[in-house]
Ligand code: ATP
């Protein structure tokens with residue numbers, strides 16, 4: 001493609017909301033333009049990258065026996081009512097005003113409806129069905145460019161198995177395919193254990209790219225290889241002590257002591273003798289959660305015990321239910337009104353301080369075996385930077401991550417809801433056992449740029465670069481330079497190398513070099529007057545920005561060697 005003829009709108013300025021490198025560079029290099037909040041047009045050079053990523057995905061999905069579908073984005077709303085997900089998605093789902101239809105944010109329902117009608121026997125499984133298609137989600141805060149769009153491209157696949165070990169196998173096949181896909185796309189990534197969230201199901205893992213632009217927090221450890229979303233991450237922290245003998249509980253006046261630190265300082269106790277009470281509401285009994293000292297409650301962990309709908313109580317509810325404000329609440333005397341649970345670190349502890357359900361009063365000598373009925377203990381704690389890993393062999397780092405993919409063992413949630421059953425070997429009817437697996441195509445492109453760029457522009461890795469080579473004719477007004485550039489252009493193309501040829505007559509050499517750095521093709525081939533007089537062509541590898549000259553006769557073979565190796 002000739003730069004003089006094609007559409008390559010590179011720009012210097014970016015809108016002020018473009019703050020992360022990938023967002024800025026996708027605009028500056030002319031990969032995409034925003035049409036509305038979270039809605040983007042991909043321009044030719046950006047779409048060329050998307051197509052390469054999609055091709056890699058297709059190859060790896062085909063390699064695990066996947067078959068490609070193309071499902072409609074426009075879905076009847078009744079389909080989503082069968083699984084109660086109109087409610088679960090809420091405002092995230094786009095509804096069509098003049099029809100009872102929605103724009104699909106994902107495709108479990110459509111897939112399950114096909115499986116229900118056509119997969120009737122264990123003999124017809126396993127199946128892996130995938131598609132690469134546009135998804136619509138009314139994200140409340142679209143941001144960071146294509147990383148969080150309201151319309152985006154997803155590879156989604158679904159496995160159907162007749163047994164749980166079968167599901168494990170389909171899931172593992174996907175995990176392996178995903179590793180190959182991200183590696184081939186030039187990404188460095190973590191595989192982290194994750195919470196299954198609104199999708200339901202048992203196991204799930206996320207593929208995360210470490211980046212400050214990420215919206216997820218990950219706990220990772222380079223010594224042990226541990227990596228988990230903080231939603232589920234655990235660490236090795238000691239439990240509160242249990243003393244041999246303690247006094248009965250006693251109420252003490254603690255004027256103006258609201259926080260754990262204030263209470264601990266006033267009572268001259270370490271913060272780790274305080275049991276903090278947090279109140280949550282759901283459609284059943286209110287829940288009182290006890291946490292040790294200044295430990296932070298992890299709401300995802302709470303949700304995995306009590307369901308998605310649990311929410312913190314409001315100030316008026318606290319007062320009405322306990323008789324006190326936050327800061328003076330405690331479990332004693334609330335057994336009948338609350339489900340009382342505690343974090344594992346408080347397991348059977350005693351000698352504790354808690355609120356007395358009376359403003360400005362606390363209870364001391366609390367014994368969780370003697371004075372309160374704790375219904376159950378769970379890990380409710382948010383891990384912190386620097387804590388030891390559970391095996392004690394390393395330290396946790398908390399880093400930001402961008403989710404580029406997610407694999408779920410769905411189980412039978414959708415097949416049960418939609419009655420997608422099959423007959424097993426004994427002729428008995430069972431629900432199909434499903435998995436669901438997603439990859440964000442735009443996110444791969446943006447993450448690639450996040451990981452491969454410098455202050456001058458993008459550094460495409462060969463596997464997904466829009467062109468193999470950027471050929472720069474430094475001076476189109478010199479006949480010799482022009483002739484040699486045209487020759488190289490024709491010859492490379494005839495050898496199957498894709499070339500972006502800067503043949504502009506009105507652009508200065510400096511301008512052309514700047515554009516080449518911005519656009520970021522892996523190899524720049526520079527044909528200039530001075531070098532050509534010495535029978536030399538200049539090659540620059542964008543990855544290292546190293547330049548070298550090669551004799552004109554050797555140029556083509558050197559270029560091909562670089563592209564193919
Ligand atoms: P997130 O937590 O970032 O909202 P999600 O858990 O909603 O992601 P899934 O429903 O698992 O995402 O979708 C599968 C993949 O689709 C994600 O791993 C991500 O790569 C991509 N994806 C999800 N939402 C968006 C979006 N709004 N814009 C671009 N890509 C997205």
Ligand code: MG
Nearest residue numbers: 092137139148
């Ligand atoms: Mg989401």
